[in-house]
Amino acid sequence: MEQSIYINNWLNRQVGLVRVSLILILFAAVAQFASFGLIQAHVVSFYGAQQEDISFALQIAYVGIIATLPIQFRLQKHFNTRSYLLIAFIAGIVLNVGCLFTHDLVLFSILRFLTGVITCIVAGCILIVLFTTLPEPNRMLVGVSLFFSLILTCGVLIGIGASWVVLRANWTEIYYGLIALQVMAILLCICIFKARPAMKPYPLYQIDWSGGIIFMFGAAATLYVMVYGPKRYWFADPAIRNTAIFAIVSLTLFLFRQASLKRPLVHLSVFKFGKFIFAIFLMLLFWGIKDSINLIYGYSVMVLGWNSADVVNSGLFNIAGVIVATFIAVKVIMRNKQNLPKLLLFGFAIMFYYHLLVYRHLTPDLSFAELCFPIFVHGFACGLLFVPVSVFCIAAVPQSTGMTGIVICTYTRFIATLNSIAGYYTLQLNYNQQFKESFLSKLTPENGLVTQRQELYKGLFVSKGYTPGEAAGISNMLLAKSLSIQSQLLTLRAIFLIGAIVMALVFAILLTFAVVNKVKAARAG
The missing domain is CATH 1.20.1250.20 (MFS general substrate transporter like domains)
Structure with a gap:
């Protein structure tokens, strides 16, 4: 053996x-x-x-x-x-x-x-x-x-x-x-x-240690830009601007070295293969969009008031979905490798369903059981996708490139993580501001619903022994908290709607490629 x-x-x-x-x-x-x-x-x-x-x-x-x-x-x-x-x-x-x-x-x-x-x-x-x-x-x-x-x-x-x-x-x-x-x-x-x-x-000879060090600093600079950029209005901040320039120069120099060396760390020749580029594109979308589960965990803590144990327990349903779907995906591919495109289609369809499900059913009072179902669906979609996407990436390059396929997949995972960190934060910031401004424009004395809610809160706290002034202050705080929760819920719904649209587009692209390839195969036959 x-x-x-x-x-x-x-x-x-x-x-x-x-x-x-x-x-x-x-x-x-x-x-x-x-x-x-x-x-x-x-x-x-x-x-x-x-x-x-x-x-x-x-x-x-x-x-x-x-x-x-x-x-x-x-x-x-x-x-x-x-x-x-x-x-x-x-x-x-x-x-x-x-x-x-x-x-x-x-x-x-x-x-x-x-x-x-x-x-x-x-x-x-x-x-x-x-x-x-x-x-x-x-x-x-x-x-x-x-x-x-x-x-x-x-x-x-x-x-x-x-x-x-x-x-x-x-x-x-x-x-x-x-x-x-x-x-x-x-x-x-x-x-x-x-x-x-x-x-x-x-x-150990002719290892590109210099290239590795250059890449390390370039990747660290990229991480800095993507983590701190959304908080500092991106290139309006001099530190972000200078760090971004340093990252671009470092990574460009790294790529130039890899293209010119006889024994590079990464064989850039893999990008000559169209299937590999398409597989990397799918992996980038998959790893980026799957991080929307972090929004669910954040919602469960900030809105539903779960503790860390509740979040972890709900995450077990996600693991169950991953394990079940991974077992199915491996068995299906082992039976016939031609099933891989079908798994990709089915996986992105499930991911579309997950985003649409959260978009339609997100409320401020979901129970543990109600939220665990979409968490399981997310894990099931991930289990169906990451095996076919990973195998697709690695198998799309010749063996002469060594471990470059795995290395590029790891780079892609890193880039997708940074995009999700910056992207989801920016989307939440923009949509939250938009919805809060929309709500505030309606909080006027002429709005009967607002006045009615304030009087209800005041009457409740006065009956509990608070003075009218204290009751008014607490009622305003509760109203502000309710406004914040509603803004966050609408923000999450908007983000999950975008995710559903993106997954639908990916599904349509994959379906188009599958049909075209099938027609070409039929003509060739």
Whole structure:
């Protein structure tokens, strides 16, 4: 068996056990990257910073991942796999200890960047080893499905433990759980990996270290622009303008280097293939639009008043949808690879239904059960889409380009995340302002409904023992809160309507391509 290159001989026949162990090791690495997604409010209060500062500090880990990934695939071939992973996890423990005791946001951001580097080292290594445990015909399909399923669901899975911690102790206790996971991963690595794998080390020469550093600074600058830009009116702010120029120059220089080097980090020749460009376009839309689930979680906290445990529990329905749909997608593709376009059509149709469902049924008093259904539908759509889209991207480029397909997919995920952060914030800001101004224009003494609501509030509080002046003040506060909630609901409905329209357009484009290809195939036949 091919996995005997890495795996101890006594485990060669325990393929299932090896795969489970690899997934647990991967989870221990990814958990430290995705551990704060559902408890950002606690991190904000701990550092006393603005929301955008924490977003930048958390997302900078992704810069560490994408900057390290193309180099990681070369490094892995040079070092002993077990020693490589052990050093990475030990470094991860040190980073978590550092995060546990630091109160400086700049230092926390640096540690988060290094956390992304460690996550990439482990995830990239485990992905390669996981491929060797799978049969050749289904290696890419099953490997990518397992890998990206964990990436997609890890945030909610680790959020279960995070929510349990924040309800009972200081949120920083999460680091002890992360360290425990890493200790478990170290023990698993010692048990399953050979001390000396049966392979020659790949020589490290002509690695574009300079290009990697240039890309790292360019990606970090891009992150800064997309996180802080919407809050500072974009290019009206000199810092945003200068950082954007620096990002453009850095990334342009990186692309120029990759086009001119004999052994580049990224083979730009993949963009000569039309199918790959189309697949990247689909992936960009999918990863960007799927983040609308974060608006649902925000709505459940701000409007419905859920705590973090309720949010995580609702997220379990999302995970259930992902798992069920992923299993269906893998089975359908394994039966016939020609079913992949049909899965894409069906997946985007379900994503359209999800956005339309939320648009039509969003109210200020949805129950837990009522909201969990669209959350499940979202997970089901994601499970149907991310496997076909990922396989489509990777299979659209020749094997001679190495891991460039996976690297570009990771870049695309990063870009889509930044677009969703900036895009959803800007849309909420604009629509909220628009609806509030519309409401305020109607809050006049001549409006009988407003006067009636104010008098109702006043009478209620006066009956509770408040003075008329206090009752009037409280009634105005309640009216303002009601106006804010209604504005937010209308804003979310407008955004989900846009999402439904975009998904309908994507469905129409895919349907058109499918019909055209079928006609061409019929003529060729």
